[in-house]
Amino acid sequence: MKQISQLKFSREFSVTNPDSIVRDGDQKFITDDLYIIRSIRQTRDYSYQNPDDYNDVRYIDIPVFKLLSVACDVQRQLESRNQICLLSWNDEHLYSYKRDAFRKYGPKDCANYLNSNGVFDVLYYLMKPLKLRHSNGNLVRGFKNHLITRLNGFASESCHTITCLNELRKDIEDKQSDLFETDTLDDMRAYLLNNGALHQCPITKVIKPRDFLEYTHISGVRCYRSKDINMEDYGYKYENSHWLKENEILIDGSCYDSRTVTIIRCLGCNSKCVEEETRDGECVECIGRDYRIHNYSHRVEDTLGFDRSKPQGEPYFGVELEYQADKPKGGRLYTGDKLKGHALMKDDGSIRNGFEIVTRPAGYWTHINRLSSFLDDLPEHIHPHTSCGMHVHISRTAFSYLGAGKFTEFFNRADNKKFVHLMAGRQDTQYQKGDVSYDLKVPYNQAVNDYSYGRYNYVNVNNRKTIELRIFATPANKMEFMIRMQFVKAMVEYCKPAQHSVSLRKQTHYESFCNWLDNTRNNSYDILNTFIKESTICA
Numbered sequence: 001m002k003q004i005s006q007l008k009f010s011r012e013f014s015v016t017n018p019d020s021i022v023r024d025g026d027q028k029f030i031t032d033d034l035y036i037i038r039s040i041r042q043t044r045d046y047s048y049q050n051p052d053d054y055n056d057v058r059y060i061d062i063p064v065f066k067l068l069s070v071a072c073d074v075q076r077q078l079e080s081r082n083q084i085c086l087l088s089w090n091d092e093h094l095y096s097y098k099r100d101a102f103r104k105y106g107p108k109d110c111a112n113y114l115n116s117n118g119v120f121d122v123l124y125y126l127m128k129p130l131k132l133r134h135s136n137g138n139l140v141r142g143f144k145n146h147l148i149t150r151l152n153g154f155a156s157e158s159c160h161t162i163t164c165l166n167e168l169r170k171d172i173e174d175k176q177s178d179l180f181e182t183d184t185l186d187d188m189r190a191y192l193l194n195n196g197a198l199h200q201c202p203i204t205k206v207i208k209p210r211d212f213l214e215y216t217h218i219s220g221v222r223c224y225r226s227k228d229i230n231m232e233d234y235g236y237k238y239e240n241s242h243w244l245k246e247n248e249i250l251i252d253g254s255c256y257d258s259r260t261v262t263i264i265r266c267l268g269c270n271s272k273c274v275e276e277e278t279r280d281g282e283c284v285e286c287i288g289r290d291y292r293i294h295n296y297s298h299r300v301e302d303t304l305g306f307d308r309s310k311p312q313g314e315p316y317f318g319v320e321l322e323y324q325a326d327k328p329k330g331g332r333l334y335t336g337d338k339l340k341g342h343a344l345m346k347d348d349g350s351i352r353n354g355f356e357i358v359t360r361p362a363g364y365w366t367h368i369n370r371l372s373s374f375l376d377d378l379p380e381h382i383h384p385h386t387s388c389g390m391h392v393h394i395s396r397t398a399f400s401y402l403g404a405g406k407f408t409e410f411f412n413r414a415d416n417k418k419f420v421h422l423m424a425g426r427q428d429t430q431y432q433k434g435d436v437s438y439d440l441k442v443p444y445n446q447a448v449n450d451y452s453y454g455r456y457n458y459v460n461v462n463n464r465k466t467i468e469l470r471i472f473a474t475p476a477n478k479m480e481f482m483i484r485m486q487f488v489k490a491m492v493e494y495c496k497p498a499q500h501s502v503s504l505r506k507q508t509h510y511e512s513f514c515n516w517l518d519n520t521r522n523n524s525y526d527i528l529n530t531f532i533k534e535s536t537i538c539a
Helices: 007-012 071-077 099-105 118-127 144-151 159-175 184-191 300-304 330-340 364-376 401-410 412-422 443-449 478-492 509-520 523-535
Strands: 034-044 059-069 086-091 093-095 198-200 207-209 213-218 220-226 235-238 241-247 247-251 254-257 261-265 272-274 316-325 343-346 356-359 389-395 466-471
Touching: 007 118, 059 071, 093 118, 118 159, 144 159, 144 207, 159 207, 159 356, 198 220, 207 300, 247 272, 300 343, 316 364, 330 343, 330 356, 330 364, 364 478, 389 478, 401 412, 401 443, 401 466, 401 478, 412 466, 412 478, 412 509, 443 523, 478 523, 509 523
Parallel strands: 213 241
Antiparallel strands: 034 059, 059 086, 086 093, 198 207, 213 220, 235 241, 247 254, 261 272, 316 356, 316 389, 343 356, 389 466
């Protein structure tokens, strides 16, 4: 899949190699129309100079390859003109390139003029067809990164780049029928063209580079659409800077089908709103703090207080869950209804369209009961995104300095990384990653020296009253949430001092934790224990 320049092409198909591409006198057809011959090019020998006769010129024969076209040959013969080559080259030089002729007689998928290196990319993969998929049907490793290079490089107009784009589009369409309601397109954006220069037109479903698309609003969604389509042909009309279908209406930037909703006036602010998105006749902006999205710096414990029903001796936990909400008002209403009094919604810069749910400090079982209820019936329009995570704050009173050190070293050990990723449900991101230099001493050093460690480490030790575990992907359901909370609770218990007979170094290895968990008679960890035993890493 790499783009092939003339230099790379010549390394494999050298003109000095008699068996390379074509023998003398033979025609090597690479398509029904294009073929290559081995030939000679006469050029002046500039190393020769006769001081007595300035006009005495000598020529030398240079072996070259020539690219010709059957259709071009026939046409020029009909016009009583000499045969012409589209391209001539050897290992060191490109001697001629007929751009107009190659565009006319070359691969028909080449939309624009190809630079000379782009032509060699075309020739190379015509002779050695691209292998884009493994035998199991998956795209080859590095597909997306190679495609990025192609789109930004000299092979951007090669017909093989177009083939790769179509293959990627097919791969995504096979997996998801509606890309704008899933993470798939966002995953692709993260890899391709500096995070976002490749988009899918929601009308034609064609994926193209951004230069071929137009930014607009369609049915309340900001998106890129193909420039060369007439939206009216697809049943849309342009109204208030939006393309809308006949029965669609806009309220506060959200699109609704006027045939299926009832429009009323809010009793609080008299604004127009959808009845289903109100509570007791008031819109989501008027019904109080539990439905509001608060500033990122808002302290939830100052508003909701602490959970006083927590058993004595059990640590406080604080849970943060990031979600994307495709229906912003509906997401706020559902969250406020389910978590009223236990959590608030906050802004978060890492979430594109959604919010972060931040709970008050509470006991383990309070979180299990309230958040399980939230996740049991989670609507489809509230879902995790690839940038979303789950963070758990643990009261520092749950740890001694040694316990906090064991906790920190456990998550940052290189030989625990696969286990950490298993429990996290994701790989490292820019917001959470390990550091092998984090050892048993880190929490003690931080407390004594007030040294600022990285906030985005797996274990954030910079908070004065809590230790924050940042590894988890946001749970999509109750089962994922239960596994992650049981793991946190088990790790806190495991890191208590004076309960192990093995060295500290062994204690911070995941196998020691798994053995401890398997021998612990505590039904609180049954889901976690089953999950670990069924995983391949611990089998």
